[in-house]
Amino acid sequence: MFDKKLLNAFPQISHTNLINILKDLPGPKDLVVEHLLFKPLEIFIDMKSLRLYGVDKVYKLQESINPITNQQCIFLVSSNLAATKIICDLINSCLSISSLAKDIIKVILVPRSLIAIEKQFEEEGVFGYVEIFEFQWDFLHLGDSLLSLELIDFYKNVFVNENQSLLLPVAKALWTAFMVLGFPKTVCINGKFSTAVYKLLNRYFKEKGKPKINNESCFCILDRDFDYASVLLTPCTYASLLDQVVGIQNGIVEIKKNDGTISIKNLCNPDETYEYVKYKQFGDVLNYWKSKSKELQDKLEKSKKLQLDEMKQYVTQELQNVLIAKKNLTFHIDASELVSKVIGDTFIDYITIEKNMLENRNRKENLNSIEDLMAFGKGSASNVLQLICLFSLTQDGFTSIELNNIKIKFLHQFGFQYFETFHVLEKSNLIIKQDNNSILHSNLNKIISINKTKQMMQNMMQKLRIADDSEHCMSAAFGGSYVPAIGKLIEIICKEEMPEEEIIKLLSNYSFQVNDFKTGIKSVYVMVIGGITYAEQAALHFLEKSMNIKIFIFSTNIINGNILINSCL
Amino acid sequence: MNATDDEYWNEKSFEGFSFEDEEKDLNSTIKKIPPECEGIQIGSTKTKLENIESLDTILPKEILDKIFIKRSSEINKTCTTQEKQKNVKSTIENIVMSCTYTLESFQSLEEKIMLLQEALYTEDGNAILTVVIFLTNTLKKSIFHRILRDNPVAASHYVHYLYSKQCINELVDTLEMLGRTKDAMMMLFKFGCRNPQNCLQRFNVCANLADDQYDKQIISQLINLVGKYDMKCTQFASVVTLVSDKCKEHQNINSCRMLANEFNLSSKQLEATLLITFCQLQNWLHVDDMFVNKNWLGKDKLALSLPIGETVKLLHHNGAPSSSLTRYLKLIKDSDERLELAKKFNCHHIIIDDFSSKKDRRGLLVYKSMLQKQTESYFYADTILKSPNIKWKN
Numbered sequence: 004m005f006d007k008k009l010l011n012a013f014p015q016i017s018h019t020n021l022i023n024i025l026k027d028l029p030g031p032k033d034l035v036v037e038h039l040l041f042k043p044l045e046i047f048i049d050m051k052s053l054r055l056y057g058v059d060k061v062y063k064l065q066e067s068i069n070p071i072t073n074q075q076c077i078f079l080v081s082s083n084l085a086a087t088k089i090i091c092d093l094i095n096s097c098l099s100i101s102s103l104a105k106d107i108i109k110v111i112l113v114p115r116s117l118i119a120i121e122k123q124f125e126e127e128g129v130f131g132y133v134e135i136f137e138f139q140w141d142f143l144h145l146g147d148s149l150l151s152l153e154l155i156d157f158y159k160n161v162f163v164n165e166n167q168s169l170l171l172p173v174a175k176a177l178w179t180a181f182m183v184l185g186f187p188k189t190v191c192i193n194g195k196f197s198t199a200v201y202k203l204l205n206r207y208f209k210e211k212g213k214p215k216i217n218n219e220s221c222f223c224i225l226d227r228d229f230d231y232a233s234v235l236l237t238p239c240t241y242a243s244l245l246d247q248v249v250g251i252q253n254g255i256v257e258i259k260k261n262d263g264t265i266s267i268k269n270l271c272n273p274d275e276t277y278e279y280v281k282y283k284q285f286g287d288v289l290n291y292w293k294s295k296s297k298e299l300q301d302k303l304e305k306s307k308k309l310q311l312d313e314m315k316q317y318v319t320q321e322l323q324n325v326l327i328a329k330k331n332l333t334f335h336i337d338a339s340e341l342v343s344k345v346i347g348d349t350f351i352d353y354i355t356i357e358k359n360m361l362e363n364r365n366r367k368e369n370l371n372s373i374e375d376l377m378a379f380g381k382g383s384a385s386n387v388l389q390l391i392c393l394f395s396l397t398q399d400g401f402t403s404i405e406l407n408n409i410k411i412k413f414l415h416q417f418g419f420q421y422f423e424t425f426h427v428l429e430k431s432n433l434i435i436k437q438d439n440n441s442i443l444h445s446n447l448n449k450i451i452s453i454n455k456t457k458q459m460m461q462n463m464m465q466k467l468r469i470a471d472d473s474e475h476c477m478s479a480a481f482g483g484s485y486v487p488a489i490g491k492l493i494e495i496i497c498k499e500e501m502p503e504e505e506i507i508k509l510l511s512n513y514s515f516q517v518n519d520f521k522t523g524i525k526s527v528y529v530m531v532i533g534g535i536t537y538a539e540q541a542a543l544h545f546l547e548k549s550m551n552i553k554i555f556i557f558s559t560n561i562i563n564g565n566i567l568i569n570s571c572l
Numbered sequence: 573m574n575a576t577d578d579e580y581w582n583e584k585s586f587e588g589f590s591f592e593d594e595e596k597d598l599n600s601t602i603k604k605i606p607p608e609c610e611g612i613q614i615g616s617t618k619t620k621l622e623n624i625e626s627l628d629t630i631l632p633k634e635i636l637d638k639i640f641i642k643r644s645s646e647i648n649k650t651c652t653t654q655e656k657q658k659n660v661k662s663t664i665e666n667i668v669m670s671c672t673y674t675l676e677s678f679q680s681l682e683e684k685i686m687l688l689q690e691a692l693y694t695e696d697g698n699a700i701l702t703v704v705i706f707l708t709n710t711l712k713k714s715i716f717h718r719i720l721r722d723n724p725v726a727a728s729h730y731v732h733y734l735y736s737k738q739c740i741n742e743l744v745d746t747l748e749m750l751g752r753t754k755d756a757m758m759m760l761f762k763f764g765c766r767n768p769q770n771c772l773q774r775f776n777v778c779a780n781l782a783d784d785q786y787d788k789q790i791i792s793q794l795i796n797l798v799g800k801y802d803m804k805c806t807q808f809a810s811v812v813t814l815v816s817d818k819c820k821e822h823q824n825i826n827s828c829r830m831l832a833n834e835f836n837l838s839s840k841q842l843e844a845t846l847l848i849t850f851c852q853l854q855n856w857l858h859v860d861d862m863f864v865n866k867n868w869l870g871k872d873k874l875a876l877s878l879p880i881g882e883t884v885k886l887l888h889h890n891g892a893p894s895s896s897l898t899r900y901l902k903l904i905k906d907s908d909e910r911l912e913l914a915k916k917f918n919c920h921h922i923i924i925d926d927f928s929s930k931k932d933r934r935g936l937l938v939y940k941s942m943l944q945k946q947t948e949s950y951f952y953a954d955t956i957l958k959s960p961n962i963k964w965k966n
Contacts, residue, residue, distance in 0.1 A: 084736045116670065118702040119733055137670065164735075165728040168697030171668065199695035206694070210669065378844035379882055407786050415837050418810040419794040420765040426758045 010144055012183045014047035017140040021048055024136050025056040025077075028109055032075040035062045037086050040079060040113060042253040043153050046143050046271075064089055071097050075107045079138070081155055082112040087120045091127035098132075108132050114139030114154065114172035139172050141179050145254045146271050148547075148555045149540050152176055153253055157559045158533050159570035161196055162227065163431055170196060173559055174203035177530065178211065180557065186213075187220035187528060190518040191496070191510060194226025196532045198516070220526040221496055223489075227533025227562065229513070230488035231433065232361075232469075234567050235393040237346075237353050238538035239482035241288045241339075242270075242281040246537045247563045248342045258338050268334050276331045282541045284479065285342070292336050299329055349381045356390065358484045360397045361470045369394060370405060377416050384417040388424070389564040392433045397464075400435035427571040463513070467491045476549045477542035489529060490542040497524050497552050526553040534562030656683055664690040667699045675706045684711065685719065692725055701729045717749050735759075757781040761791070768808065772798060793835055811835045812845050819849040825862055839877045847883065851890035859887070860896065864903075880904050881913055888917045898922060920949035928956050933964035 025032075034053065036044065041063075053061070062070040064080060066089055080086040090110060097103050108129075112120065115137045124130045142150035152173065160166045177200070192201050201224055208214075227234070238244055242251070249256055254271040270277055276295065280288045302325050306317055346353075356372045359365075373390050376382055382390075391409060395401055401409070410425055428434040464470040469491050473483035477490045495506060499522055507517050529543070535558040543554045628636065651659070660683060666673035678687055684707055691699040704726050708716050720727040727750055734743040740763050747756035757778050764774035772795065779791045794808075801809060809817075815837065819828045825846065832842040843862070850858045863876045863883075876883065884900050898919045904910040907926065914922035920943060927936035940953040956962070 115698070117698050118705060119736060122705065123737075164732045165725070166697050166732045167695060167700065167725075167729070171696045171698065202695055206668070374838075374840060375879055375882065378838075378840045378878065379886065380844075380848065411790065411836070412838055412841060414790065415811040415835060415841060418808050418813075419790065419797065420808055422790055422794075423758045423762045423765070426754070 009183055010148075010150070013141045013144060013150070013180070016179060016183075017047040017143075018052070020140075021138055022052065022056055024111060024138055025053070025058070027136075028075060028077065029057065030075055031057050031059050032077050033060045033062065033070055033072070034058045035064050035070050035076065035078045037064045037080040039155055040081060042255055043140060043143060044079075046253065047140060066092065069093050069096060071103070071108070073104055073107070075109070078108070078110045080110065080112065082115055082117050082120055083156075084119060084123055087112075087123055088127075090133070091123065091129050094129045094132055095127065103132055106134070109134045109136060111136045111138045114152075114169070117168055139175065141176050142557060143253070144271070145561070147540070147544060148553070149535075149558075150180075150556065151535075151558045151561055153561070154559050156570070158227065158562055158567065161559075162533055163427060163570050167196070167199065169559075170200050171203055173532065174200050174207055177204050177557070178207035181214045182212070183214075184528070184555075185215045185217040185220075187217050187222040187526075188519050189221040189496075189521050189524065191221065191223045191225075191492075192516040192518075193224070193229050193513060194532065197224040197226050197530075200224065200530075200532055217526075218521070219523055220528065221521075221524045222528045222530070223493065223496070224530040224532065225489065225492075227531060228432070231396055231567075232393065232485060233481075233487040233489070233536055233539050234562055235389045235396065235564050236357050236361075236481050236485055236538075237350070238480060238536065238541075238563075239284055239354075240282050240480055240538060240541045241285050242277075243480065243537035243541055243563075244285050244342055244346075245338055246561070247565065248345050249338060250563075250565075251537070251561070256338060258334075258341050260337055266334055266337065268331075268338075274331045275328065276335055280335065282479075282544055284482065285339075289339060289343070292332070292339065295332055296336075299325065299332060303329075349376070349386075352376060352381060353386070353390070354482060354484075357393060360390075360393055361464070361484055363398060366394075366398050366405075369398065370409060373409065374412060377412060384413075384421065385565050385568040387413065387417075388421075388428070388568045392428060392568075395434045400437045402437050406434070406436055424568075424572055431571065433567075433571070463488065466509070466512070467495075476545040479545060480538040480542040487539045487542045489531065489535075489539055490546050493527050493529065493543070493554060494546060494550065497527065497550055499523075524552070526555070528555045528557060530557040532559055534558055534560040534566070536563055537561065656686060659683075660686045660690050663687070664694060664699055664703075667691070667702050668694050668696050675703070678706075679710075681711070681715070688719065688723060688726060692723065697729055700726055701733055704730045705733070717746075720746070721750060731755075753781055753783065754787075757787070765808065768798075796834065811837055812841060815842065815845050816849045819846055820853065823853070823855065823858065825858065843876060843878050847878070847886060851886060851892070854891070856892055856896050859892070860899075864899065881909065884913055884917065894919060921952055924949070924953050924956055928959075928962055931963060931965040933957065934966045 050061070058077075059074065060070075062068065064078065064086065070076060071093055078090050080090065087110070090108075094103065094108060110133050112135060116135050121130070121135070124133060124135075140152075143153050145151055154169055154172070157169055160169055181204075190201070192198055238247055245251060245256060249258055251270060255267060255269050257265055257267050259265050268274075270281075280291060283291070302321075306314070306322070306325075309317055352372075353376075356369060356376070359372070360369055373387065373394065376390070377387050391413070413425075414421055425434065429436065467486075467488055469486040469488055470484070472478060472486055475486045477486045477494075478484065480487060492510075495501065495509065501509070503520055503522060507520055510517055531539075535556055540556055543556060546552075547554045631639075660678070663673050663675065663678075664687065665671075675687070678684055684703075687703045688700075688707065691703040694700075704720075707719060708730070711719075720730060727746075731743065731746060731750075734746060740759070744756045744759055747753070747759060760774050760781070761778050764771040764778065767774075775791055775795050775798070779788055779795070782788045782791060793811075797808070797811060797814065800814065811832075815828050815832050818831055819825075822828075828846060829842065846862060847859065850856075850862070880900065880903065884897055887897060887900070894917075897917055898921050901910055901914055901917075901919055901922050904913070907929075910922060911926050913919075914926070923939065924936065927933075927939065936953060936957060940950065940957070943950045943953060
């Protein structure tokens, strides 16, 4: 069976890859890092190892401070034009004052160098002054069996802008992962970008080497659009709500407390309290805090009554743990308070309307409820847009009149700048218009494609039984109202209730491509192109426990409803 | 194919000979000069050459060899399609695997298109864009655009490239050329919103570009809104904010209504906005004015399109006096809903009335005992209990 130690290989590979670049650039050097990269970097590298390879000072990349001196200067930035433009400006401002020493500027682009950036360096006149390196980290372990590439703006880049330049790094990371873990015999692929990544992965297998084959496992690679409901619905477990409301970035949560101070916590560090609550229903967690604080209080009280010799033992052994537990507990209570403060008033409203939509109840009433929430200012623009997308998804799209109606109300409420957002959402099929006129226009193609996307969700919900199965262990992720489709899929593949041909037939209905299907699957590697949610992770955790299988979750990034909507702004 | 090729070359050669009269149109040239003329002209040159000593008797071979440069086989070497395909493939491979490569040698259109197809086949966005940028630098616009139209994936990479470089005009032109007028309009709109100082000009262009009547209407509303706002702020305020600000300033329901009508703001949104604003101002009289009309019998009538439950909840949260709440709750027709809300917000009068309507004297007695003594509600319960008009059932 699977050895969990293998997961420890990833941070070490990332570490070595970065160090190897530094080794190639001997001598003392300054490192200038884009602020978004600090947190992911901290997962696999520390200041001590940077110092060991000659890094003198570490700066944050910003326009206002120019870190370029006579010393070698290494920029570590993500490959986007805004970040590299700052580098160009810094170099040009140096050049305007004096000449620049040769060979001192190096730029490490994460995850890869792009033609657009090389062109920019050329056009800005700095090409001759910089040497470009590429670095990408491998999957970052974010607790349990969740591994994410934490690619910044991946969904926006790939799904909204249809820019495929991040697919190659994904394929490369998968290649490394499978070289470590072995490649499953059975492969299921769904979606345009997954197909592309799988193709690129095979290119790596051909060019750079093949891993050993694992027989009793399966690799599922799916596009995010396979199941948008899991992103749009309000999640119900502690970790997923924390992510939805406060935001977990690279496993780290930052909360702003009432007194203006910020407290930061890395959820990947050992924390008994978090281990216990992360998959629990948020409501239950609030009750748990009471008993837990009492327990800690008792422990501290007890210590006051100790004899002197007991006291020594207590201080050296137990006190530290009790204090850490107290600190952790305080953080989680603050975080829960913040979550309750933000969504407490609207949580029931949202849950209720979402449930009604999933059950395909009266569409007019559902639209009315959305309008009411909006008028009373319940929820942000992003929250309401999520509901609008969910309506489209679960209720076979909008008629033109319905859409125009809700759109103008939304624009009046939140501002006309969202006009373009609606256009983007329509283009990404997050909002679908049932166009009655298209028949008149005899635009056959259009009708066919709309009908295809239309009814997809209700169809899938019926076939996979994901909407009305509150008994199912995975539905706990959404308070009993929904079973994430990815989880359901894995369940079907691993549960040997259906004959092999049936499964293949079922999957082909969802345009799955299945290679070498074998029964007796004990472990599943699932890869979501476009990001997985914490709620889905919770659901897969429940499935793992109930079926006694192993599920490894790989993802390009972590996503939630807000990130999805913000990607379309 | 061959026939047309021949024709082409024939035409060309005629053109070459007829440079004395450039104005002449091609058709007449063809007609005037019969094909035999060519033979006669060349023939006469040949006759001239026959009468002189041959070249190799005049000059030694070494010199002749120098004069007649042998065409090097490298230049103008025509590759077979297979060889071209191989070159293209390995070049794209190098781009994908971040090895060094050069595109300059791919000069024929055929090879350029092969490059693009191969790049598209890899699915790597960077390889696709690398080729697209090469094409835009080496082909004239019309051909480049035709290629983009034929390859939507390539087009979307180019569009995104222009967007990330913020080349707005080129981006909008390209989108229009691709027939994506709506995308072009939306792009202009987006840049207009980002730059409120001189957005009006862009919005006007948008209004012209929009072919959907509904889109036009939205843009013209926005233009109207921008006119009402002093554009110092970097963000556009919404219609709702505008109404709310107006309400705070004048506290006049009618002027707010007029403003809302200009934008066709829904009555639900208008009422909710006014309600929330008056709550913030703690102006309960205006709330009354707004929501409760007297009908001709002088009875209260609700003039509200908002759900009453939510409305009362909002008023309660903002500390509206109990008397106001009671007044609104009384207007709820459904007795269960009314009672539930009354319990939630401690509107004792309504709860007491409910007991009396159910003729439940015992229930009311128990309830009265829970009320604080010497309060208005306590006295009210007392009055009801003593009322001779009610036939209690217990």
